[in-house]
Amino acid sequence: MVNNLSSQVDIVNHLKWRYATKKFDNSRRIDQETWSKLEESLVLTPSSYGLQPWKFVVVTDQKVKTQLAEKSFQQPQPADCSHLVVISRLTSMDHDYVEKYLESIAETRSTTVESLGAYKGMLTGFVDRTSQSDLEHWMSRQCYIALGNLLTSAAVLKVDACPMEGFDKKGYDEVLNLPEKGLASVVLCALGYRDSSDKYASHEKVRHPVSDVVIHI
Numbered sequence: 001m002v003n004n005l006s007s008q009v010d011i012v013n014h015l016k017w018r019y020a021t022k023k024f025d026n027s028r029r030i031d032q033e034t035w036s037k038l039e040e041s042l043v044l045t046p047s048s049y050g051l052q053p054w055k056f057v058v059v060t061d062q063k064v065k066t067q068l069a070e071k072s073f074q075q076p077q078p079a080d081c082s083h084l085v086v087i088s089r090l091t092s093m094d095h096d097y098v099e100k101y102l103e104s105i106a107e108t109r110s111t112t113v114e115s116l117g118a119y120k121g122m123l124t125g126f127v128d129r130t131s132q133s134d135l136e137h138w139m140s141r142q143c144y145i146a147l148g149n150l151l152t153s154a155a156v157l158k159v160d161a162c163p164m165e166g167f168d169k170k171g172y173d174e175v176l177n178l179p180e181k182g183l184a185s186v187v188l189c190a191l192g193y194r195d196s197s198d199k200y201a202s203h204e205k206v207r208h209p210v211s212d213v214v215i216h217i
């Protein structure tokens with residue numbers, strides 16, 4: 001394994017380059033090869049117990065993006081970006097879901113579902129003792145991990161992005177028919193390329209100093 005500093009990705013510079021893009025260049029689209037890498041990054045997001053209680057709804061249809069922008073509190077990013085990802089949680093989590101997940105572990109790792117009995121007990125126990133409302137919050141929190149992963153991956157690939165909570169969830173769910181897919185929208189990520197007139201690109205980052213927020217013990 002390569003482990004010298006000069007061969008590592010300069011992650012801090014990538015993270016300084018990124019910013020919450022307010023104005024996308026509507027004429028630019030993310031190419032398929034780059035987009036596929038971003039989808040892979042989303043799928044590789046870790047989740048609690050590995051349960052992945054999400055789906056990523058990718059909207060590129062201009063008509064639908066425009067319709068969604070109208071439900072985004074006057075924010076233009078959903079209409080002008082190249083790809084809008086509506087990070088959505090499942091509306092429910094039950095024993096069937098857990099069973100399918102265990103089957104996929106067994107298949108991927110060439111083992112049997114029976115050998116995963118203890119893990120199954122842990123997962124079904126978690127699902128059984130957690131209220132619907134707590135499960136929904138838990139699933140939403142997992143969605144935010146995907147958002148963070150997507151933002152960092154986009155920065156490394158020099159794709160601009162804007163994380164967005166400023167939207168009408170009910171309105172999005174209706175436009176995208178999410179309830180009938182067993183989904184509810186949680187958070188958005190608009191991706192594409194910054195417009196050269198976006199003055200936010202040159203704003204200094206406002207962050208607490210490392211010494212204020214990192215506590216060494």
Ligand SMILES: Cc1cc2nc3c(=O)[nH]c(=O)nc-3n(C[C@H](O)[C@H](O)[C@H](O)COP(=O)(O)O)c2cc1C
Nearest residue numbers: 018019020021022075162163164165166167187205
């Ligand atoms: C979960 C989340 C939701 C956000 N929602 C919006 C939004 O609706 N509209 C927007 O323009 N920016 C939104 N932002 C961007 C933040 O305002 C921005 O990330 C923060 O001010 C730091 O600036 P920077 O990302 O440019 O470094 C959101 C950021 C996060 C992480």
